Amino acid sequence: MHKFLNPARKKRLYIVLFIIAGVSIALAIMMTALRQHINFFYSPSQVAAGEVSAGQRFRIGGLVVDESVMRVEDSLQVRFALTDGAQEVWVTYAGILPDLFREGQGIVAQGALDEAGVFQADEVLAKHDENYMPPEVAQALAEAGHPTQLSTPDAT
Amino acid sequence: MQRLLALKNFYAFAKALSPWLLLTWVALLAYGVIGGLVWAPADYQQGEAFRIIYVHVPSAFLSLGIYTAMAMMAAIHLIWRVKLATIWIAASVPIGASFTFLALLTGALWGKPMWGTWWVWDARLTSELVLLFLYLGYIALHRAMPRPDMAERAGSLLILIGVVNVPIVHFSVTWWYTLHQGPTLSRFAKPAMAPEMLMPLLAMIAAFGVFYVWLALLCARNACLARESTSTWVQEEVINNA
Numbered sequence: 001m002h003k004f005l006n007p008a009r010k011k012r013l014y015i016v017l018f019i020i021a022g023v024s025i026a027l028a029i030m031m032t033a034l035r036q037h038i039n040f041f042y043s044p045s046q047v048a049a050g051e052v053s054a055g056q057r058f059r060i061g062g063l064v065v066d067e068s069v070m071r072v073e074d075s076l077q078v079r080f081a082l083t084d085g086a087q088e089v090w091v092t093y094a095g096i097l098p099d100l101f102r103e104g105q106g107i108v109a110q111g112a113l114d115e116a117g118v119f120q121a122d123e124v125l126a127k128h129d130e131n132y133m134p135p136e137v138a139q140a141l142a143e144a145g146h147p148t149q150l151s152t153p154d155a156t
Numbered sequence: 157m158q159r160l161l162a163l164k165n166f167y168a169f170a171k172a173l174s175p176w177l178l179l180t181w182v183a184l185l186a187y188g189v190i191g192g193l194v195w196a197p198a199d200y201q202q203g204e205a206f207r208i209i210y211v212h213v214p215s216a217f218l219s220l221g222i223y224t225a226m227a228m229m230a231a232i233h234l235i236w237r238v239k240l241a242t243i244w245i246a247a248s249v250p251i252g253a254s255f256t257f258l259a260l261l262t263g264a265l266w267g268k269p270m271w272g273t274w275w276v277w278d279a280r281l282t283s284e285l286v287l288l289f290l291y292l293g294y295i296a297l298h299r300a301m302p303r304p305d306m307a308e309r310a311g312s313l314l315i316l317i318g319v320v321n322v323p324i325v326h327f328s329v330t331w332w333y334t335l336h337q338g339p340t341l342s343r344f345a346k347p348a349m350a351p352e353m354l355m356p357l358l359a360m361i362a363a364f365g366v367f368y369v370w371l372a373l374l375c376a377r378n379a380c381l382a383r384e385s386t387s388t389w390v391q392e393e394v395i396n397n398a
Contacts, residue, residue: 012235016316024320031324039333040278061333098272100201108335125271128202130340132209132349138200
């Protein structure tokens with residue numbers, strides 16, 4: 001009876017393993033089916049491939065293209081391009097941008113495409129990356145030709 | 157092994173370990189707090205606001221770590237019926253729930269100025285919220301059961317089923333597009349963080365971990381006394397400390 005794995009314990013061990021395996025498999029199937037719905041945003045490539053239709057509300061995420069940000073005088077209207085390295089989508093937005101918004105920065109915007117294929121955003125969120133460094137290091141990296149904002153929301 | 161599992165011996169072991177854990181915790185916390193809040197430079201993008209990482213990351217780390225420890229104890233309890241495993245789970249649940257709440261709270265406080273929002277329903281934030289509900293669900297289930305042995309068995313089963321959420325929380329930022337950033341600390345890559353920022357962070361994670369063990373041991377000792385309150389060793393222990 002004091003054996004480490006007597007028949008009763010062995011049976012319970014199998015039940016425990018069965019429960020974990022069963023729940024994992026069920027959840028894996030569900031998550032595969034719901035994959036696109038769990039994603040928080042679409043990438044510019046997905047938009048270019050026509051995965052969303054005009055007028056449908058969705059979120060788009062990417063890096064703000066360098067030197068693409070244009071502001072309209074005396075208003076909060078701003079226009080910029082988003083990229084994932086392969087495709088670009090133009091975004092317009094009227095409102096206050098988050099502090100981290102800048103060219104080269106990852107952002108996520110919510111809104112819909114108009115007929116011209118321009119994304120009309122009503123909310124813009126900054127997506128911070130996983131890099132942490134002091135300002136001097138960032139400056140040194142930039143001078144050496146290694147921009148600090150390399151990783152797209154999902155580079156793959 | 158068999159001897160340590162006796163509550164009396166576990167009690168003595170935990171009691172002897174306690175001051176050393178406390179000492180380690182204070183030392184790690186002192187270095188982590190001073191190193192993180194004073195010595196570490198401000199971040200190149202986030203400025204001073206990045207310092208919330210010294211509470212946020214250790215809390216989030218422990219919210220997953222404690223749950224994993226609880227799941228192992230739940231399996232040990234269900235298979236081998238070890239009394240000590242249920243004592244450890246009961247001691248861990250409130251601590252794990254608190255750290256999960258703290259991770260969500262500090263994340264929201266950081267998210268407002270950095271992302272521009274307190275909360276979004278992305279995979280990382282949602283799965284972490286599910287983790288909080290698993291902790292709270294255990295407490296609710298445990299209290300709803302009429303008999304202690306039933307409560308413990310149902311609770312262990314709930315923890316085991318919920319353990320599939322742990323890898324989901326951890327890998328959510330890699331598996332899906334999320335607003336939450338990817339992992340800064342990874343076992344397989346160089347950390348994406350300057351060393352003078354990283355060292356205090358690692359110290360804080362260790363400090364939180366030691367604090368959890370210390371506090372859980374304290375709660376577990378209390379539970380040992382309560383469970384064997386009629387035995388002579390408990391009565392001697394209580395009289396000697398009165």
